[in-house]
Amino acid sequence: MMTERIKKLRDQSLNSINRISPERALLITEFYKSDIVREISVPVKRALSFKYLLENKEICINDGEIIVGERGPAPKATPTYPEICLHSLDDLKKLDTRPKVSYRVNEETRRIYRETIIPFWQGKSNRDRLMNQMFPEWIDAYKAGVFTEFQEQRAPGHTVCGSKIYRKGMLDLKKEIKQAIEDLDFLNDREAFEKREELKAMDIAASAIIMYAERHAERLLELAATENNELRKHELEEMAEICRYVPSYAPRTFHEALQYYWFIHVGVVTELNPWDSFNPGRLDQHLFPFYNKGLTEGTLTREKAIELLQAFWIKFNNHPAPPKVGITAKESNTYTDFSLINIGGVKEDGSDAVNDLSYILLDIVEEMRILQPGSMVQLSKINPDRFINRAVKIIKTGFGQPSVFNTEAIVQELVRQGKSIQDARNGGASGCVESGAFGTECYFLTGYFNLTKILELVLNNGYDLRTQKQIGLKTGDPENFKSFEELMDAYDKQLKYFTEIKLKGNNIIEKIYSEYMPVPFLSLLIDDCIQNGKDYNAGGARYNTSYVQGVGLGSITDSFTAIKFHVFDKKTCTMGEMIEAIKINFEGFGELRKKLVYDTPKYGNDDDYADNQARKIFEIFYESVNGRPTARGGTFRINMLPTTCHIYFGEVIGATPDGRKAHEPLSEGISPVQGADQKGPTAVLKSAAKIDHIRTGGTLLNQKFTPSFFEEEESITKFSKLIRSYFRMDGHHIQFNVVTVDILRAAQKNPDKYKDLIIRVAGYSDYFNDLNEDLQNEIIRRTEYEAI
């Protein structure tokens, strides 16, 4: 149940309009105009700019709030980060007027940008710095849509808070910093000076967040002084006390723990605009001791804990992602900022981590039903069935939360990458599906990689039809390829060529961030930045990983399989015909396209004939990226996820040999091509498990079901067992779309795209496509009825 004030706060969050606030841009510009900027080191400059922001940004305390701290001056008022990415007036206009994921920009904001922000930052943002350093091959590939670049408009980040803040206050961290400075060895350590500057910066950042909390305490006391309601007055005074205690000291209570995290969160997303905002990660683990202590001592009730968590949830929803434009907007076209609460999993010692709070968090997810924060369950083989069954009961309500992750896969992935088993068990998944050692790892996502585009380039001997330029290697005229293996070899070479371009670019960009954009505040939070005297962006974390994310495994697999099947094995068409057909978007090749769509083995049906290509492509991609060194002393790895990039990557590719028409979306994650899987979910899971998930840092698999599948209690259990079976095969992640009447309507219009849609009819389940139209209509009506 939601209390009245939670309902109000939730409504406020849902109804607030996403808009641009010029506050941060103005403050950062004021700071950078000050004289001091010229006299100090880069880390200290960044720390002082952070301090300046926290000293001067408006304090926003919403009516009835119990967890305080806003990123902007009001809910959904979204700051900008001109030092990273300067928006032009044209960008602001687009943000204001675009039909999807828009942000209102008022005249005042436009004026501030025109008069102050743009004149100061023009040509000086990190985006300019970065793009100016990119080399012609990189630019060509980027423009052609071979890959994207994550750090173009947003800072790296992609990390998650561990348990540290629940054990240490900022004053403890300041002591550690002092010790680290004392321990510096100016005799032997050539970097001692740089380390001292970085540590000074961290110290300034720690003091800044304490000051920011104190500003809240003062404001709360002001509000208390004029508050007529005695209960609220008392509450405001208590909250002021909390803000004076945390983050200076380690939290003592449930409320303090949540408030501490939230100050940290606001700090991280104010310092810069890191991807995936920030994330409390294993919330049920971190909070359980406080919850338990509160209940035992009688200082906390279950109801109060729930109310605090609900208030906490709403805070995330108040923060849409910082505005994205251009290709960045295409690859991640959403307001969601990817904070992903992890529930369940295992403890550091490997034992079952599910506790009472895990179930409470699931209740919160179900009841709040808001976009942010995202939630997931980490399902370990030792977690009880009732835990996953409870999660499935939320999944079946059909809003895509929580997604489900395999704890054993995550732990194996992290250990394979060289993490200690304890650090791995303290980890989880963040962002979309990325594995990370929470609190100890700096893991960048560097950009999506268009696996299917590489085949298009191979089929055109390295020439890009879209940008009309020879951008790739000349791997030979494909019509002269004598065997399928020759084609695969050409793909291998072409892919290596472009991954090397991507990795070279990544290494330049990593250096730019470590030299010009350190994050002393975030560095306080991730071990062992303090001990190493190094910034998070410069390799200070215990573990450093950079990912390249492969997109469209289904599309590339089916395209290769179609060529193998029709050109080389069955010889139903020649390579020349295939290339001609896709070049002209199958115009006049209807018969061939029919064969490609209907009469060709496809990935997702547990058929090795097709799935072997998925294995092979995975190995090629893995070999070309995995294990290479990054500029900050980390290692490049792969993962397989798309966010919304499969749409953009599809736009830049003509028709493909799997029968896909020009510019249509590619398949997403490791899911089969939309509608290609016709043998049901078990066959999809078998196919998806054929690639080696353990050698990735995450894979994404999407499945859809209709709500009526779950009518009987028994189907919940069977569904849970389906998930467990996938995880037994080392699958990393699965998420479910429990579909609506809209999908059913679309399925009726375009049956070839929904061949995999299973629906419950009456006491049994069947494929939607296999039903006659009357029955389909009946089910649509029934679904409509259910939706009311």
Added chain:
Amino acid sequence: MKGIIFDIKKFAVHDGPGIRQTIFFKGCPMNCWWCHNPEGIKSHEEVVEVVKPLDDKVFIEKETIGKWMTVEDVMNEIEKETVFYDESGGGVTFSGGEPLNQFDFLLVLLQECRRKNIHTTLDTTGYCNEIKFRRLLGKVDLYLYDIKTIDDALHKKYTGVSNKVSLSNLRTLTEAKENIILRFPIIPGITDTSENINDLKAFLGSFNHNIKEVHLLPYHKIATNKYKRLHITNQMEGVRSLEKKDLTGLKTEFEKEGYIVKIGG
């Protein structure tokens, strides 16, 4: 040895415990008016037209229903899904058509599954001569046993055959203490009459048995399109599908008799 199979359905969740794979045997001695799988009646291959829409065009092609498979072929398919059986307590279900119609093929498959420790369920009408039928004993983990009407004249009318052998084989199974779930298709005006319900209750009361569970299978016009495609007369034309709520009274009635009752499988 080969058998003719007309469909293999993975992730079958209504044909026995856990996540199962259902193997549909082609060929059935009965010809029930309400058959949901009319493509499983004839025991030979049948050619039908299938429609493959693509953009604005429609490709109409011939497709063969029914595939002759070896025991090894079928076992390969069954074993592909082992991880799901193991995790969920599932297994394989032999259905049809009538699996007993290809008795020797079925028997070898059952033995192979037993050897590999795969749970087997047999979805059957029990229409098979008794000497043969007795050879199944001890080889099937669970029977889903179909009873339609007790009145033999009605049975002959609506299924084309007598029910005598089916009913006596059910007794044989109960005497052997086999695991049985009774499946009773609820067909408006045919099997759901009070006479038939009373007959069924009387029949079940007339001998000692260990049947604990009854599944009521509501009539559904799901197969309408299949009839058209196969050019078979649909005797149920115009009869509406039943919904769960139509069966709640019947459910209570059987529950009063002491059975666990489920609507649908």
